[in-house]
Amino acid sequence: MRDFLMRPMSVLPCSRHLNFVRADGCMLYDIEDKAYLDAFAANGNVLAGHAQALIIDAYNNPDAHSPRLLFEDLQQLLPSYLSLFQLFPSGVAALQQACRISRQRRNKPYIIAISEDIVQNSFLVMSSSDEEHFSPLFSIDTHFELVSHNLSHPPVTGEKKLSQLGKSCKGACLCSLETFFAELSDQTAAIIIDPSIGVGGSIEPCRNFFVRLNEFCLASGIDLISNETQCGIGRTGSRMFGFQLLNIHPDIVCTGPSIANGYPIGVSIYAEHFADLVEPVTKTGCSACSAASATIKLIADQNLLRRSEQLGEFLKDKLHAVLGTNPLVNHIRGLGLMLEIELINQESALATHHRASRAGLITGTGNVRPGIIRLTPPLIFSADMAENVVRILAEAIAASE
Structure with a gap:
C-alpha cells in the first residue's frame, strides 16, 4: 500500500537529510542556519511567502474568524453565479464533496477526469485519474466497487494531446472528445479539469479544447468541476482563478490550502443551481478562514497577481535562454509562477534536484x-531570486552531462 501513496506535502525526496527550523519570506533555514531559496513553497501552498505577519495575526485573532467574511471575499473574485460555499479541512475533501453533490444532482454514476493530475490522496479522487500507478488499488476490492466501476476517464489525456491541441494533433482531441460524449455522456455526472496540469507536468492547456468541453457539458447535462487546488489563487498570473484564463464557466470550483497560505482549508464553490442540494458546511477551523481572507488581501495590496504573471514570464524566458538547448532538457513549460522543466529521464531529474538542494x-x-x-x-519571489534559480539549476544540470 505504501508504494501507491503520493506525498504532495513532501518538500523534496531528500528531506530526511534536511531539518528546517525557521522560514522567512522565500527563504528556509536549517539547523546549521544555512539558507535555502524556496522555489517550491510546500507544493505551491505557501502562496504569499513564509512567516507573513498579516496572515499570522489574522489567524491568531479570534475576532476575525468568520467563514462569512471569507465567502464575501471570494465572491468578489468570482463570477456572480458561483455563490454557494462549503468549507472543509483540505482540498481533497472539497473535491470529494463536489463529486458527491454532482452525482446526487445528475443521478448518474460516472465522474471523469480530463487530466492525469488528480493528485489528492483518496480512493474516490485518485480513481478518476488515468494514472496506471494507482490502478491496482481499484480493480479487485469490492468495497470500492462504486469507485472502480463508476469512475472513468476519456482518451483525451497526455501532454501532446492537451498542449498541442489544434497544432500538431490537428484537432484529434476534439474528435476523441466527441466520441467520448457520444458513448458515455448519458452516464456521466461530472467532468473534473485542472486549468494547468501541475503534478502531471504544468502542461499549458489548449483553451479551444476547454471551451468546447464546456459547450459539450452544457449540452449534455454534465457538471464541469474546476480543480484549482494545484493552481491556487493568482499563481497562473493575470487572473485569480485558473478557469478564468480559459473562458469557461464551471459549475463547481474547488480550492485548497494555498488560498490560506498553507493553513488547512478547502472550499467547494457551487453555481446557484445547486441551491437545493448545498447546505452550509464548516468542517475546518474558522481561524483558517481568517488566514485565507488575509492572504487574499495581501495578494491585492501587493499586486501579486500582476507580479506572478510578469515574474513567471521572466523566469520562463531565462530558463529557455539558458537551458533551452541543453540535451538533457526536453521541455520548459508552465503558466505564471507554476513552471516545470522536463528532463530526459527520472535519473537526471533526481540528480539535478539533489544537487540544487x-x-x-x-x-x-x-x-x-x-x-x-x-x-x-x-x-513574492523577486527577479534576483529567479536569476539564482536559473544559475543553480544550470550548474546542477551541467553536472549531470
Missing part, C-alpha cells in the same frame, strides 16, 4: 510524471 535551492519533483523539476515559488 545541496547548493541551497529547494525545488519539487513530479509525483506522477517522471523527469520533472517543479518550480512553484511564493508569489
Whole structure:
C-alpha cells in the first residue's frame, strides 16, 4: 500500500537529510542556519511567502474568524453565479464533496477526469485519474466497487494531446472528445479539469479544447468541476482563478490550502443551481478562514497577481535562454509562477534536484510524471531570486552531462 501513496506535502525526496527550523519570506533555514531559496513553497501552498505577519495575526485573532467574511471575499473574485460555499479541512475533501453533490444532482454514476493530475490522496479522487500507478488499488476490492466501476476517464489525456491541441494533433482531441460524449455522456455526472496540469507536468492547456468541453457539458447535462487546488489563487498570473484564463464557466470550483497560505482549508464553490442540494458546511477551523481572507488581501495590496504573471514570464524566458538547448532538457513549460522543466529521464531529474538542494535551492519533483523539476515559488519571489534559480539549476544540470 505504501508504494501507491503520493506525498504532495513532501518538500523534496531528500528531506530526511534536511531539518528546517525557521522560514522567512522565500527563504528556509536549517539547523546549521544555512539558507535555502524556496522555489517550491510546500507544493505551491505557501502562496504569499513564509512567516507573513498579516496572515499570522489574522489567524491568531479570534475576532476575525468568520467563514462569512471569507465567502464575501471570494465572491468578489468570482463570477456572480458561483455563490454557494462549503468549507472543509483540505482540498481533497472539497473535491470529494463536489463529486458527491454532482452525482446526487445528475443521478448518474460516472465522474471523469480530463487530466492525469488528480493528485489528492483518496480512493474516490485518485480513481478518476488515468494514472496506471494507482490502478491496482481499484480493480479487485469490492468495497470500492462504486469507485472502480463508476469512475472513468476519456482518451483525451497526455501532454501532446492537451498542449498541442489544434497544432500538431490537428484537432484529434476534439474528435476523441466527441466520441467520448457520444458513448458515455448519458452516464456521466461530472467532468473534473485542472486549468494547468501541475503534478502531471504544468502542461499549458489548449483553451479551444476547454471551451468546447464546456459547450459539450452544457449540452449534455454534465457538471464541469474546476480543480484549482494545484493552481491556487493568482499563481497562473493575470487572473485569480485558473478557469478564468480559459473562458469557461464551471459549475463547481474547488480550492485548497494555498488560498490560506498553507493553513488547512478547502472550499467547494457551487453555481446557484445547486441551491437545493448545498447546505452550509464548516468542517475546518474558522481561524483558517481568517488566514485565507488575509492572504487574499495581501495578494491585492501587493499586486501579486500582476507580479506572478510578469515574474513567471521572466523566469520562463531565462530558463529557455539558458537551458533551452541543453540535451538533457526536453521541455520548459508552465503558466505564471507554476513552471516545470522536463528532463530526459527520472535519473537526471533526481540528480539535478539533489544537487540544487545541496547548493541551497529547494525545488519539487513530479509525483506522477517522471523527469520533472517543479518550480512553484511564493508569489513574492523577486527577479534576483529567479536569476539564482536559473544559475543553480544550470550548474546542477551541467553536472549531470
